[in-house]
């Protein structure tokens with residue numbers, strides 16, 4: 665036994681919906697990043713802190729990497745690669761279904777191409793193995809490993825935890841020797857206001873369909889701590905069009921009421937105190953062209 669500690673950064677990159685945020689939450693042991701069944705849920709790098717033996721691994725959950733079209737997409741993808749460039753270890757998380765004949769592997773191929781250019785050595789984690797036949801996994805692993813960009817291969821299920829401990833061991837061993845970067849009891853380094861906005865955005869994504877979730881953003885405007893231990897949070901949902909406002913409100917205000925209830929419940933769990941949540945919807949037609957909205961979440965407006 666030695667007193668030597670290790671600490672560093674591990675970036676989790678991958679195609680949209682590969683399961684990056686699910687995995688980061690599992691490794692950290694609490695929810696630091698929002699998850700939905702939809703693509704492009706994560707919009708900016710979210711850092712979660714995992715303690716493992718004598719190692720502290722700061723996990724960087726990144727937005728999915730895809731061919732970007734809009735300004736927001738470009739900024740998201742750019743921030744994902746930046747997360748990878750500065751890290752001590754990079755995990756390429758791959759949805760195993762896409763390499764066993766179910767789904768499209770072109771986004772992974774593009775990521776591999778970029779890793780090749782960077783001369784990077786990433787850890788391959790084939791994810792969602794709970795959904796595929798074992799037999800197909802071997803061929804998939806070989807095809808991926810033959811690209812030469814991987815140092816290690818693991819098969820995992822971020823959802824049920826299979827293989828996640830092995831990944832934690834590997835990441836812990838790859839961190840450079842040094843003092844911890846964050847207090848040991850800190851799970852995330854994103855401000856409470858931003859976590860609160862993300863939780864509401866998750867509930868909106870789960871509830872709304874098609875393009876609407878992609879054309880809105882949530883901002884925490886007010887945060888008041890009350891003497892009785894409760895907190896009052898006011899949030900503004902920026903939408904792109906008048907029509908979106910009425911959809912978010914729903915008939916008789918039911919949709920926003922449900923979203924508010926779901927978000928408030930989860931915030932109470934996360935914050936460990938009673939929460940009063942007030943949501944407003946505002947038509948901000950050009951929020952996606954607003955530099956401030958990008959800077960507020962650490963994205964590069966000019967990406």
Ligand SMILES: Nc1nc2c(ncn2[C@@H]2O[C@H](COP(=O)(O)OP(=O)(O)OP(=O)(O)O)[C@@H](O)[C@H]2O)c(=O)[nH]1
Pocket residue numbers: 678679680681682683684685686687698699700701702703704705706707726727728729791792793794795820821822823824
């Ligand atoms: N069956 C199964 N589902 C999983 C697994 N990991 C993640 N999922 C599901 O996959 C979906 C996407 O998960 P996320 O964690 O949001 O994926 P992501 O890669 O962060 O997605 P983006 O932020 O949009 O790039 C969710 O419905 C998860 O529950 C897994 O190991 N097995």
Ligand SMILES: [Mg+2]
Pocket residue numbers: 684685686697698699705706725726727728
């Ligand atoms: Mg995500």
